[in-house]
Amino acid sequence: MTTITTANLLADGQLLRAAERLRPDVDPAEVAARAAWSVLTEPGDGVAGALVAAFGAQGALDQSLSDATLRAPLEAVGAKAMSEAVQRWRPRADSRAVAGALHDAEAVGARILLPDDPEWPTGLDDLGPHAPLMLWVRGTREALLAQETVSIVGARASTGYGEGIAAELAGDLATTGVSIVSGGAYGIDGAAHRAALGVGGTTVAFLAGGVDRSYPAGHQQLFERIRARGAVVSEVPCGAAPTKWRFLQRNRLIAGAGLATVVVEAGHRSGTLNTAGHAAALGRPLGAVPGPVTSAASAGCHRLLREFDAICVTSAAEVRELWSDAAPVQGLTPAPDPDLVRLMDALSARSPRHVPELARRSGLSLERVRSLLGMLDLEGGVARRETGWIRLNRSAEGENRRRV
């Protein structure tokens, strides 16, 4: 076992050549160092993020794992956190594991994405020191270049209702060029991906395990279709199992990658609420689709609406408003002219009524009744008969009447 330092990585010819083949356009030492961090850390390791931000991927490795180097005490990290971090990285500090990760990626045609790449989902940078240090990607080059991206997530234990809504939202949005982001689970995630693919759109699945694994196994074919038209992405190397911790941390990537996150269905304590929590923590707009209050699969969405200021979304247009300028809010009901409402109430379509009777019935003055009748006469709303005024039934008035 050879500990991981830049020098040790550079000393492994096979490792270096694999790094070169994966990213011919980047210094292989940098590719190897980033891959090393992916191997060393569990997702969301803030100490690693702070170190790499301060010293670069290679410098941070040498500060941490070279016995020869004095570890610089970092203000952002602190001596104790630094020491603990090195203790947890050391059991994995074997350069052969890095070589293995690069070879495995090559074997399945995975690419390496680095934070400065044009394809890098810049929304992830908002995660700060908890942002991934690199991503493993299988799919098209265009998949991560969409101008607009929305995360559509929900429970595995979904209903036909929720799957239908997920499909409608994802399909409508993907049709208009919005890229869909979700996880890889059964239920809402799968419905969203399928709908996006179905309309020829772009969809991206963030996985908790390595991109070489199909989890759940029943989604193997779906992942193949996603790779052909979109991308499957992970921050953990090939071979890594989808552990609970990695699911929880994967959720922050889904929340960070989208301009907004929409929860379609979620049980009262669904893991999906964890994604919603990440979106809220990132200040990302959070939408929730309501459902029947009798459906346990919507209980989590209702909690989000009720307790966490999620925005109620019922259509693709409303989802889009989460990140684009909100449409002007209309008043609850168009404000009718009160006097006009009262005069129309007082008029009959059958019994002609004179002005004094209309005044008494409407509670308006004689003068006001005369003036409104003149206006309505011009508009064709009333007609004068020998024995008084009658209302002419217009469809609009019928509408109003049905509304009360």
Next chain:
Amino acid sequence: MTTITTANLLADGQLLRAAERLRPDVDPAEVAARAAWSVLTEPGDGVAGALVAAFGAQGALDQSLSDATLRAPLEAVGAKAMSEAVQRWRPRADSRAVAGALHDAEAVGARILLPDDPEWPTGLDDLGPHAPLMLWVRGTREALLAQETVSIVGARASTGYGEGIAAELAGDLATTGVSIVSGGAYGIDGAAHRAALGVGGTTVAFLAGGVDRSYPAGHQQLFERIRARGAVVSEVPCGAAPTKWRFLQRNRLIAGAGLATVVVEAGHRSGTLNTAGHAAALGRPLGAVPGPVTSAASAGCHRLLREFDAICVTSAAEVRELWSDAAPVQGLTPAPDPDLVRLMDALSARSPRHVPELARRSGLSLERVRSLLGMLDLEGGVARRETGWIRLNRSAEGENRRRV
């Protein structure tokens, strides 16, 4: 036709005796003057409200309708508004109409409620000058004395879903002593009243027309039941038709009478949203029950959630929280100890693993793994075998695992 002044009202012996019979405990001149305002004005007449607040019901009549009195220009009203108001009251200023209103009320057993009465719904006072100047009531004396009152409203064009929820909410709340307030329409209103009556609770129907009329006719029996156990209330005198204007104004009474207003179902442009608007204008908590986004009958509720900051309510307990102290909001998901989650991920129930392997798999230090294993061992979560540590499957862990 004798114009309405206090003197003219007092001169009508029959009118005065009817007032005395209706309210033996109150000066009949005051009862007659309040009834006169109910006859003279359409609901929500702010000028009448301001005048009565300034001069009392009798003084305001004399300021307005006595030819002999110089009308005091009112700062709160203004000369122009005052003049217009008198113009609209004059066509109805016939003291015989007041006598008729009192006799009609007596004939159907309606009572007169005045703003200082213990039964007066004090929430209506928040309407300021637009508050009703009196109420006509048919029903029990206790009906309006409930400590807690909630308004449950919704569309006539309701679905079985909405009616079921309305019934569940109204029934649950009425069981715990909350009085239900609603309108008299088919659909949600009817379902709420029936459920409250069904559990022996109190329910109050605010009508747009006079309390002698059954509108809609199909609710005649329901109104009878409401009168026997609760009350039917209106601010317009017996015989008054339920016009569109009076429906719109009746909605402000429903919104004002409840500690909170809950909309169960409403179309996108439902008249129910008018009630919601009144509740919002009064600063009353506004709840909306979500439903399937595929249901047009829930579209108005979703608008309220989305555009008007209504609170999502799905149960009677959540309705109650609208006016009582809100329950403490829990985090979206209980925060698990990250290191513990990662160690549990690394442990297997079948394959024993030694500490170095557990450290590598979990991304934790050897020291941290040992310390957590010690804790888990005490709790019975792990066991040491000859070839390493195994996880003991506890139901709680199974729960967690299913959730991700």
